[in-house]
Amino acid sequence: MKNLVRIVLEGAYSNAKRIIFASDRVTDMELRSKILEGRIVPTEKVAEISCIGCSGCKNVCPTGAIEMVNLEEPVEFMEGLVKEQKPVLDSLKCVHCYHCHDFCPLYALFGEAGTIHPNDVGDVNPDVKEMLEKPVKISEDKIAYISKFLSDTAIIRKRENQENSK
Numbered sequence: 001m002k003n004l005v006r007i008v009l010e011g012a013y014s015n016a017k018r019i020i021f022a023s024d025r026v027t028d029m030e031l032r033s034k035i036l037e038g039r040i041v042p043t044e045k046v047a048e049i050s051c052i053g054c055s056g057c058k059n060v061c062p063t064g065a066i067e068m069v070n071l072e073e074p075v076e077f078m079e080g081l082v083k084e085q086k087p088v089l090d091s092l093k094c095v096h097c098y099h100c101h102d103f104c105p106l107y108a109l110f111g112e113a114g115t116i117h118p119n120d121v122g123d124v125n126p127d128v129k130e131m132l133e134k135p136v137k138i139s140e141d142k143i144a145y146i147s148k149f150l151s152d153t154a155i156i157r158k159r160e161n162q163e164n165s166k
Contacts, residue, residue: 045089047124050106051115053083056149057100065093066100066116078129087116094118106131108146109138 034040053075058066068085075083089100096118101107104114106124110131113124 042091043120045091045117045119045121046087047113047115047121048086050112050124050126050128051083051086052077052081052105052128053085053087054105054150055085055087056103056105056146057087057116059149060099060103062097062099063093063095065090065095078132081132089116089118091118103146103149105146105150109142110136 053068053071055068058068066087066089069088070085071083077083087100098118100116100118101114104116106112106126106128107114110126112126112131113122115121115124
């Protein structure tokens with residue numbers, strides 16, 4: 001009985017400290033205010049500058065959480081590769097399977113961080129033009145597998161043209 005009273009008193013003391021003095025607080029007051037007032041801004045899910053707009057992420061998404069939307073102005077990375085759309089991730093449909101990231105050609109083919117990710121993408125800023133122009137050894141099996149999910153075959157065509165011209 002003595003131990004039970006001690007546990008109750010220690011618990012009451014700890015809780016009083018937390019309530020009155022805000023000890024052990026994990027969430028700071030500014031973040032807490034933002035949450036309560038609905039001012040939380042979600043993190044970016046797509047690194048738009050590095051994304052090549054291939055639709056691979058959309059095509060592989062098992063829940064249809066990714067929609068491709070038209071850009072106001074197309075972006076030309078290099079001859080034959082023009083980005084006209086970008087992916088938008090619907091976080092309510094996303095099941096965090098990471099297929100979008102894993103099938104992003106930047107990750108799957110070049111080993112760079114994928115440009116779409118259900119969580120914060122972090123700092124993703126490779127020079128896409130430079131990356132696509134430098135020779136990379138990628139097995140034909142891997143290219144064939146990834147290309148099934150790409151709607152824009154410009155990368156594959158360019159690679160084949162380069163190999164044929166050698």
